[in-house]
Amino acid sequence: MSREPAIRISRLAHAFTGTNNAGPTWALRDFSLDVAGGEFVCLIGPSGCGKSTVLNIIGGLLAPTAGDVLVKGRKIAGPSPADIAYVFQEGALFPWATVLENASMGLLFQDVPKQRREEIAQSALAAVGLTAFDDYFPGELSGGMKQRVALARALSVEADILLMDEPFAALDEQTRIVLGVDLSNLLGTRGKTIVFVTHSLSEAVFLADRVVVFTARPGSIKEIIAVDEPHPRRGEFMTSEKFNELRPRLFSLLHDEIKKAMSQQQLSASPAPPP
Amino acid sequence: MPDVASPLRGREKIAVRCTQVALAVGLLAAWHYATATKTVSSLMLPPPQDVVLQFIGILRAGTFWSDLAVTFQEIIVSFLIAAIAGVALGFAASRRRLDVQVFEPLLAALYAIPIIVIYPLYVLFFGLGPNSKIALGATTAFFPIALNTITGFAGVPRRLLDASRVMGASHWKMLRHVLIPAAFPLIVAGLRIGLILAFLSIIGGEMLASYRGIGRLIIDQAEAMNSARMYGYIVFLLILSLVLNALVFAAESWVSGRRRHRA
Amino acid sequence: MTDRKHVVMATFRRPGWLRLYYVLLFLLFWEVAARLYNDPLFFSPPSEAALALVTILSDGGVRHALAQALLEIVVAFLLSAALGIALGLLIGLSRFAYHTFFKLILILYGIPKITIFPLILLYFGIGAGTKIAFGFAHGVFPILEAVIAGVQSQDAGLVKAANAMGAKRRHFFRWVIFPQLVPGLFTGMRLGMVGVLLGVILAELYVSYFGIGYYTTRFSQNFEPAKLFALVGILAAMAIALNETLRRLEIHFTRWSVSTLGSA
Numbered sequence: 001m002s003r004e005p006a007i008r009i010s011r012l013a014h015a016f017t018g019t020n021n022a023g024p025t026w027a028l029r030d031f032s033l034d035v036a037g038g039e040f041v042c043l044i045g046p047s048g049c050g051k052s053t054v055l056n057i058i059g060g061l062l063a064p065t066a067g068d069v070l071v072k073g074r075k076i077a078g079p080s081p082a083d084i085a086y087v088f089q090e091g092a093l094f095p096w097a098t099v100l101e102n103a104s105m106g107l108l109f110q111d112v113p114k115q116r117r118e119e120i121a122q123s124a125l126a127a128v129g130l131t132a133f134d135d136y137f138p139g140e141l142s143g144g145m146k147q148r149v150a151l152a153r154a155l156s157v158e159a160d161i162l163l164m165d166e167p168f169a170a171l172d173e174q175t176r177i178v179l180g181v182d183l184s185n186l187l188g189t190r191g192k193t194i195v196f197v198t199h200s201l202s203e204a205v206f207l208a209d210r211v212v213v214f215t216a217r218p219g220s221i222k223e224i225i226a227v228d229e230p231h232p233r234r235g236e237f238m239t240s241e242k243f244n245e246l247r248p249r250l251f252s253l254l255h256d257e258i259k260k261a262m263s264q265q266q267l268s269a270s271p272a273p274p275p
Numbered sequence: 276m277p278d279v280a281s282p283l284r285g286r287e288k289i290a291v292r293c294t295q296v297a298l299a300v301g302l303l304a305a306w307h308y309a310t311a312t313k314t315v316s317s318l319m320l321p322p323p324q325d326v327v328l329q330f331i332g333i334l335r336a337g338t339f340w341s342d343l344a345v346t347f348q349e350i351i352v353s354f355l356i357a358a359i360a361g362v363a364l365g366f367a368a369s370r371r372r373l374d375v376q377v378f379e380p381l382l383a384a385l386y387a388i389p390i391i392v393i394y395p396l397y398v399l400f401f402g403l404g405p406n407s408k409i410a411l412g413a414t415t416a417f418f419p420i421a422l423n424t425i426t427g428f429a430g431v432p433r434r435l436l437d438a439s440r441v442m443g444a445s446h447w448k449m450l451r452h453v454l455i456p457a458a459f460p461l462i463v464a465g466l467r468i469g470l471i472l473a474f475l476s477i478i479g480g481e482m483l484a485s486y487r488g489i490g491r492l493i494i495d496q497a498e499a500m501n502s503a504r505m506y507g508y509i510v511f512l513l514i515l516s517l518v519l520n521a522l523v524f525a526a527e528s529w530v531s532g533r534r535r536h537r538a
Numbered sequence: 539m540t541d542r543k544h545v546v547m548a549t550f551r552r553p554g555w556l557r558l559y560y561v562l563l564f565l566l567f568w569e570v571a572a573r574l575y576n577d578p579l580f581f582s583p584p585s586e587a588a589l590a591l592v593t594i595l596s597d598g599g600v601r602h603a604l605a606q607a608l609l610e611i612v613v614a615f616l617l618s619a620a621l622g623i624a625l626g627l628l629i630g631l632s633r634f635a636y637h638t639f640f641k642l643i644l645i646l647y648g649i650p651k652i653t654i655f656p657l658i659l660l661y662f663g664i665g666a667g668t669k670i671a672f673g674f675a676h677g678v679f680p681i682l683e684a685v686i687a688g689v690q691s692q693d694a695g696l697v698k699a700a701n702a703m704g705a706k707r708r709h710f711f712r713w714v715i716f717p718q719l720v721p722g723l724f725t726g727m728r729l730g731m732v733g734v735l736l737g738v739i740l741a742e743l744y745v746s747y748f749g750i751g752y753y754t755t756r757f758s759q760n761f762e763p764a765k766l767f768a769l770v771g772i773l774a775a776m777a778i779a780l781n782e783t784l785r786r787l788e789i790h791f792t793r794w795s796v797s798t799l800g801s802a
Contacts, residue, residue, distance in 0.1 A: 059441050081443030092438035096456045106442040108452065157442065279636045280690050291637045298638075319660060376553035377560065387728075387781040389736035391743065392773045395754040395766055400580050478652050483743055490652075497656035505656055512653045520648070 004073055005034040006161060006193040007058060012067035013218075014053050027053045029218035031067070037160070040187065040194045040231065042204040044254065045214025045222075046261030051197045053219075055163050058195065059086045071161065081110060085154035087164045091146045093138040099125065099149050100134040106157040124156035125149075127186060144175040151183070155190075162187075164196045168203065180206055181235055188232030201254070205246045206238055213253045216260035223253055321503035329507035339511070345487040346477060349405050353412025354473050358466055361417050365424025365462075375429045379422065386418040391479060398484045408480045408488065415476040416469035423465025427458030463530060467523050474519055478512070489515070579761040587767035594753075594765050595772075603749045604772060607742050610666055611780065614673030615734045619727060622678050626685025640686065647679040651737065659744070669741040676733030684726020688719040724788035731784055735777050 012031040015024035028050040035041050043051040056062040058069055060079040069076045071083055085106065093102045104112075104121035112120070125131050128148040138146055147167055154162055168176040180203060187194060198204050204211045211225045227246060229237060237243055283291060303323070309315045310322035317325075333339060368378040394411050401407035431454055439453050481490025489512060496505035565584050572583030582590075594600045629635045629643070655672060662668040692715065700714050742750040750773070757766040 061437055061440060079441045079443055081441065084441070086438065086441040088434050088438060090434055092432070092434040094435065094453065094456070096459075105439075105452075109439065109442045109444040109448055153442075279630065279633045283637055287633070287637070291634065294634075294638050295642075373551065373553065373556070377556045380553075381557055381560070384778060384781070387732055387735075388774050388777040389732065389739050391736060391740050392770055392777070395743065395758060396763070396770055399758045399761075399763055399766060475650050475652055478650070479655075479740055482652070482655060483740070493653075493656055497659055500660075502660065505660075509653050509656065513649065516650050516653070 006037040007035040008070040009033045012064050014065045026218035029220045031220050038191045040209045042208035042211045043197045044204045046216050046258040048217045049214040050219030055165050059163050083159050084161045085157050085159040087150045087154050087167045089166045089169050091150040095138050099136050103152040120156050124152040128152045143171050162192050162194045185232040201250050216257045325503040326506040329503045330510050333507050342488050342492050346489045349408040349477050353409045354470050356413040357416035361420030362424050365421040369425045369428035382422050390415040403486050408477045411480045412473035412477045416473040419468040420465045423461045427461030431457040582764040582767050586764040590764035591768040607750050610669040611738045614670045617674050618677030618730050622681030626682045630686040630689030651675045664745045669738045672741045673734040673737035676737035677730040680729035681726040684722045688722035721792045
């Protein structure tokens with residue numbers, strides 16, 4: 001394949017400075033990954049393994065200690081709102097703005113005039129099924145609806161790349177499944193590139209084209225599992241044979257890393273030498 | 276564990292209301308009786324009728340207007356000084372976490388000192404005119420405004436700021452669309468507290484050392500032992516403070532209501 | 539965009555040192571401004587105020603006035619606390635008392651006490667009584683309100699558990715009600731202390747025949763700003779010390795409370 005990857009991550013490493021002069025904590029170590037355009041990649045791993053750090057670096061919120069990230073061939077030097085949209089775990093909606101205003105925030109920050117903003121935001125809200133609620137405030141919505149608004153906000157900026165940091169983690173199981181199916185439907189049609197962080201094994205297998213399994217901190221790639229099933233995926237996929245073979249494989253890969261991460265929490269920071 | 280605060284049911288409601296009315300009536304009756312039978316010197320406690328008469332007399336004579344104007348001017352000017360300085364400095368101190376950690380405890384510790392303690396210094400420097408009161412009011416109101424502003428701006432959830440940065444917001448856009456709306460309720464609350472504190476400290480300052488003002492009027496009566504008239508002015512001051520509080524709360528609601536909350 | 543974090547944080551960037559630095563900077567600014575303005579009758583630089591501190595403290599009369607004021611503050615505060623807690627418990631635990639009196643208390647709390655200052659002056663004269671009474675009037679309401687609120691907001695789950703374990707009434711008070719009361723009570727007491735300080739000092743300043751008010755009047759009329767600064771400084775330091783004591787006590791008694799963790 002001669003096509004440029006949408007995201008090329010090369011030998012990324014990151015250390016956080018410790019408090020109380022305890023020395024730096026290496027969150028990420030020698031992490032490299034190519035994400036093709038239109039691909040859905042899931043990052044999964046134990047707590048503290050650096051998966052959110054990777055997302056923050058791609059999103060331009062954090063400058064890595066070592067290594068670099070190329071997005072569409074250009075090096076990252078800060079947030080790139082035209083190319084990358086980010087959905088956070090808690091939604092990060094503005095409580096004082098209506099659903100419509102929230103959905104059009106990204107466009108407002110890019111100086112899109114008001115009428116055009118609202119048009120685009122309305123169609124994004126329609127895509128997530130919230131047209132009837134455009135006048136509501138986030139405080140009046142359920143958790144699932146709030147995340148839909150966050151998704152609409154990300155869709156409205158029409159960026160090719162979507163970063164999602166455990167967006168469904170705060171929701172109950174049923175809502176997660178529904179939203180997962182919706183996400184798959186939505187993106188099957190729009191051809192976005194997605195990097196999705198999750199703790200949920202089912203979610204990872206259900207949504208991803210490739211699942212990247214992290215080691216415990218300092219994180220790097222343990223293994224990548226490919227899920228060969230076209231998008232949009234239907235709910236039935238969750239009970240298929242393929243699914244029921246992949247999920248346990250994923251679990252056994254994670255199992256040791258999770259145990260390692262839990263014992264790490266009892267020890268102080270474990271610095272590792274940079275590569 | 277008794278369930279104390281839940282709303283009253285029928286019979287309880289009657290019992291409570293009766294007691295409250297009985298207490299109020301009883302107090303009034305005792306007051307009248309005590310003064311009528313001269314058990315209490317009318318110097319200490321004038322008869323209620325006298326107080327009412329004096330109060331009406333005060334309103335009729337209208338001599339209070341010039342002092343009220345002085346007090347009012349002192350309150351407004353001191354509040355404006357405190358508001359501008361407090362919000363500006365509060366914002367500046369909220370920008371870096373280190374600054375917040377340095378200045379917020381400092382301001383909080385100073386807030387605990389009754390500013391009236393500095394008043395003699397202001398009187399020495401500014402004299403007995405309105406400026407010493409304005410300085411007192413401004414200093415008193417500064418602290419709650421600055422503290423609330425710091426908390427308001429520094430307390431904007433990190434995630435909101437991250438989301439805005441990712442969406443490409445410039446510094447100015449961030450300030451206008453994220454920081455100010457987020458900090459707004461706290462800042463307004465701080466301004467409200469500041470205004471009330473300015474009012475109270477200015478009245479106190481006028482009582483302690485002043486040529487003019489409502490506080491001065493009242494203390495004059497106390498020193499001249501015109502108890503009935505003094506009580507009359509106290510009622511006047513009470514009504515004034517009620518009006519001020521009502522205005523401030525109305526202003527706060529109007530300003531917050533512009534955010535179009537639905538029931 | 540550089541976000542490089544330093545591996546070792548320099549000691550002088552700690553907030554405590556920076557605060558000291560800013561305070562010293564302020565004193566320096568004051569010193570220079572005072573020298574430039576150079577009107578020794580109305581304004582004094584901190585260096586002279588510091589010297590005057592020694593002078594006035596060697597005056598027995600000043601020491602007595604300060605001690606008297608401190609006594610009044612402590613008495614007013616203890617009265618406020620005692621009455622606030624006692625009445626607060628009575629009203630908070632009785633359905634009838636709560637509904638009859640709570641609104642009244644809120645109204646009284648909302649009335650600016652300065653309006654009754656002339657009244658108190660008339661009744662108690664210019665002695666210690668006025669100062670204690672005025673301090674008390676300011677200090678009792680926050681404590682009363684905090685106790686009533688604290689008694690109302692008991693964790694129902696804890697109450698159920700204690701009941702199920704067969705707790706007697708005194709057990710309830712000692713192990714369920716009081717401990718939950720403590721954080722809110724201390725907040726109320728801190729507000730109360732600020733109020734008491736305000737009330738007592740205001741009353742002291744008013745009376746110019748003796749006490750603090752006598753000295754503030756004297757130093758003002760004799761155009762001795764340095765001594766006035768020094769006296770005010772002592773009072774401010776007293777206020778800070780009292781507040782700090784309460785704060786330490788609060789931290790000690792609420793070590794278990796999640797809301798105060800990290801507020802030290």
